[in-house]
Amino acid sequence: MNHNAVVIGGNRTPFAKVGGKLAQASNQDMLTSALEGLIARYGLAGERLGEVAAGAVLKDASDFNLTREAVLGSSLAPSTPACDLQQACATGMETAVYISNKIRLGQIEVGIAGGVDSASDAPISVSDPLRRILLRANAARSARQRVKALSAIRPQHLAPKAPSINEPRTGLSMGGHQAKTTVAWEVTREEQDEIAAASHQNLARAWDEGFFDDLVTPYLGLTKDAILRPDTTVEKLAKLKPAFGGPEGTMTAGNSTALSDGASAVLIASEEWADAHDAPKLATIVDSEVAAVDHPGGEDLLLAPVAAAGRLLKRQGLTPADFDFVEIHEAFASTVAATLKAYEDEDYCVKVGLEGAIGAIPRDRLNVKGSSLAAGHPFAATGGRIIASTAKMLHEKGPGSKALISVCAAGGQGIVMILEGI
Amino acid sequence: MSALETLYRTPVGKGIARKAGLADPPRLRRGRTWPDGAIVTAALADSTLVTETLALLRRPVEAPIVDTPADTPPAYGTRIGALVVDAVGISSLDDLEALRALLRPAVRGVERSGRIVIVAAEPAGDWERQAIAQSLDGITRTVAKELRGGATANLVMVAEDATPADLLSTLGFLLQGRSAFVDGQTWHVAAGGTAATELDERPFVGRTVIVTGAARGIGAAISRTLARDGATILGVDIPASGESLAAVMNEIGGTALQMDITAADAGEKISAHFAARGERPYAIVHNAGITRDRMLVNIDAARWASVLEVNLAAQMRINASLLDPDNAGGLADGGRIVGVASTSGIAGNKGQTNYAASKAGVAGLVRAMAPDLASRGITANAVAPGFIVTDMTAKIPFVQREVFQRSNSLSQGGQPVDVAETIGYLLDPASASVTGQVVRVCGQNLVGQ
Known part of the structure; x- marks a missing residue:
């Protein structure tokens, strides 16, 4: 019953800024494209896989079977089942946990974990009063009743409702929350701009080295991540105006992730399946942990991964020094900075239930191929991007090398995962 | 598409083009298909290479009609699919007359997308033999230009001890529709490379x-x-x-x-x-x-x-x-x-x-x-x-x-x-x-x- 779940490889679309080259693509289009690239890379056309799990954060109700529909539109055997999962920005990570756990239990041998989001093609819904009136009219038994129901519509009901990215319980945007965290942890503008500049420089170098040749497949004429600014420097970033935290704020458009479009997919299998199919084995998915914080109660919205990391490292008997690579999703540069500070903060770690500080993460092992600030962050696609890139880095580093991945999510949640190179 | 090209694609445009000599080109036979008509074969000397190769290809063959001097030119009753001439062993200029006598009815009687294939030995031996080996090349290229309806002519030069197994894939390719756009060419087949006994429809399975x-x-x-x-x-x-x-x-x-x-x-x-x-x-x-x-x-x-x-x-x-x-x-x-x-x-x-x-x-x-x-x-x-x-x-x-x-x-x-x-x-x-x-x-x- 016990199997190792290993990452065979991954694929994603290039990521684009909202309204960019992928603006006309739906979630299903992009997810299908990411699957098609993965299928081609590993010669899976016509194969029946154990399961495909993916999801989107901004999803229209009509997309209830998004992943299954994408599978049916792909070259996989139509007998491949699929399911949608959703855990805000941790979606892409959770799909990998779901698929790898099924593999570990022997329920399936091989599957794909993925995610997609389109900020450009976000679902727009009608206002709640209008929705209720329309439902009442629909349920009416006579024309007269229907006219009566519809006569209740008022002009103000007709304004469409765009999806909100504000936290429902606090009314604050994610940036608003992070601005509070930034102040509380005394994260400076310089620290943030350095993280942002490094993200762009690292990602640009990785593209130049051809690192993404077998991780990204072009889509709709877009061949490279469109948000990437290879020539960005700390000096240029320092000139930007604050976007969050008021006039004195330190968070700018340059050190916060842009709303993005894109999709990713990761091929995960048992070692036995990989060997039988002569597939490359990049890294083992060792373990993962999810944590949550009480952000309505005043805790830092995006620091939940800290508690998750503490618990996971304890369970695995590992310390920060054991990791060759650490990937912390750059929701904001300040999230990364605050997370690193929290790792070293005895009081914070104890407060979230850990025995003590986790310890310092060496900066030279952090996000070495760039992260979301430069690549972009189509919410549910970020997990797949990080897992596939990290697995490749570990494989290049060699057997036994380890990586810690950390992704924060709305709702005060966070997920961490350990990968080990093969 | 340019305005001129659009006009050219209309029925009226096509009519004008036809009158100007720009007829629709022949539609070529393609794929792993054999000629419809009979495959006719003859050896100019005593070689059996071609007939043995056609046997390996499992193609039934028929005897050719030969143009004889003094007569009105004889003709094939129904169109033939291909003429394969085994010219291995020819030694003198006179042998080329025998080739002419084979080609004349065949060029007239070959079907659309039909084939004329000449198999000959590599140029070797005395001066005359080497001269006529080159003549075959000139003949093939010229016949290829005179053939109509998508028919082709090609020359294969085989090594001295080449076997039917060596020639199998080449002759199969030339007769089938796969060689549709290969015309007027000469190339060479060596000896002893293979023991193939049939033409495999799916030769790359497992590769x-x-x-x-x-x-x-x-x-x-x-x-x-x-x-x-x-x-x-x-x-x-x-x-x-x-x-x-x-x-x-x-x-x-x-x-x-x-x-x-x-x-x-x-x-x-x-x-x-x-x-x-x-x-x-x-x-x-x-x-x-x-x-x-x-x-x-x-x-x-x-x-x-x-x-x-x-x-x-x-x-x-x-x-x-x-x-x-x-x-x-x-x-x-x-x-x-x-x-x-x-x-x-x-x-x-x-x-x-x-x-x-x-x-x-x-x-x-x-x-x-x-x-x-x-x-x-x-x-x-x-x-x-x-x-x-x-x-x-x-x-x-x-x-x-x-x-x-x-x-x-x-x-x-x-x-x-x-x-x-x-x-x-x-x-x-x-x-x-x-x-x-x-x-x-x-x-x-x-x-x-």
Whole structure:
């Protein structure tokens, strides 16, 4: 019953800024494209896989079977089942946990974990009063009743409702929350701009080295991540105006992730399946942990991964020094900075239930191929991007090398995962 | 589409074009199809090579009608599918009269997309024998130009002790529709390379073939055609073409490798792909190529280098890596290498010095490699496409394009599949005796050899 779940490889679309080259693509289009690239890379056309799990954060109700529909539109055997999962920005990570756990239990041998989001093609819904009136009219038994129901519509009901990215319980945007965290942890503008500049420089170098040749497949004429600014420097970033935290704020458009479009997919299998199919084995998915914080109660919205990391490292008997690579999703540069500070903060770690500080993460092992600030962050696609890139880095580093991945999510949640190179 | 081209495609335009001599070109027989009519064969000397080869191909044969002097020319009652002449062993100028007597009724009586194939020995022996061997080449090229309705004529020169097994794949290819756009050509078959006993419809089952430039055009056609014949395809193209590469590979159940072939470690990357899977590739088709056309007076070093790099240097490096005996993911013994040359390299083409240099280089390369790889059972050959109808050639202005594509004996441009089928023939395990050859797929283009 016990199997190792290993990452065979991954694929994603290039990521684009909202309204960019992928603006006309739906979630299903992009997810299908990411699957098609993965299928081609590993010669899976016509194969029946154990399961495909993916999801989107901004999803229209009509997309209830998004992943299954994408599978049916792909070259996989139509007998491949699929399911949608959703855990805000941790979606892409959770799909990998779901698929790898099924593999570990022997329920399936091989599957794909993925995610997609389109900020450009976000679902727009009608206002709640209008929705209720329309439902009442629909349920009416006579024309007269229907006219009566519809006569209740008022002009103000007709304004469409765009999806909100504000936290429902606090009314604050994610940036608003992070601005509070930034102040509380005394994260400076310089620290943030350095993280942002490094993200762009690292990602640009990785593209130049051809690192993404077998991780990204072009889509709709877009061949490279469109948000990437290879020539960005700390000096240029320092000139930007604050976007969050008021006039004195330190968070700018340059050190916060842009709303993005894109999709990713990761091929995960048992070692036995990989060997039988002569597939490359990049890294083992060792373990993962999810944590949550009480952000309505005043805790830092995006620091939940800290508690998750503490618990996971304890369970695995590992310390920060054991990791060759650490990937912390750059929701904001300040999230990364605050997370690193929290790792070293005895009081914070104890407060979230850990025995003590986790310890310092060496900066030279952090996000070495760039992260979301430069690549972009189509919410549910970020997990797949990080897992596939990290697995490749570990494989290049060699057997036994380890990586810690950390992704924060709305709702005060966070997920961490350990990968080990093969 | 230009206004002129739009007009040309209307019924009225077509009528005018026909009156002007621009009739619709013949529709060519393609694929693994045999001629409809009888296959007629005769030997000019005492050789049985051709009849034995046709027996291996399981083709029934009939005796020819022979033109005899003094009579009114006799004719075939129903159209014949092909005439295959075994000219092995001819020794004097008089033997050519016997050939004429066979050809005259056949050229008149051969069906649309029919075939005339002459099999002869390599030029050797006394002066007269060597002279008439060359005569056969001249005869074939001329007959090819006189044939109509998509029929072709080709000459195969066989080594002295070549067996029916050696000739099998070549004669099968020439008679089938696969050779639709190969016309007026001569190439050579060596001896002792194979013990093939039949023409396999799916010769590549269980074999993996690398195709570079596989995302579109001729490369996509090569991938599809080889997959039809059983091959597993590893399609290689630049990362920027990844989307169409993935689509082609998923269509045929292949595998996509996004890679710039000019990278210094391209060969290592390809072989690492196989080594990681515990496999070896059976063959590589170097199809990827670029053009950077300019008159020589306008070609700078960069324009020169980029074409030579992609079209020639890259494949030399990849070959070196795949042929390294210590490379666990290198080419298997008995493997195949096919390069894509071009009629521009053979005949020269204004504005394409860099391209001609690279493509003629490909021809030179396979000729040089062939003898050196013989001991490992690996063959190296090239195809040289003429005008092939692709997205690339669709960009040529209409009138110029019409002139180009009609400037051959078949009065039309070739299809990507015609190049692909010829490559499939060269890759066939049964084609072990065909090496160091450059086969033109040009419909006997007016320029060049």
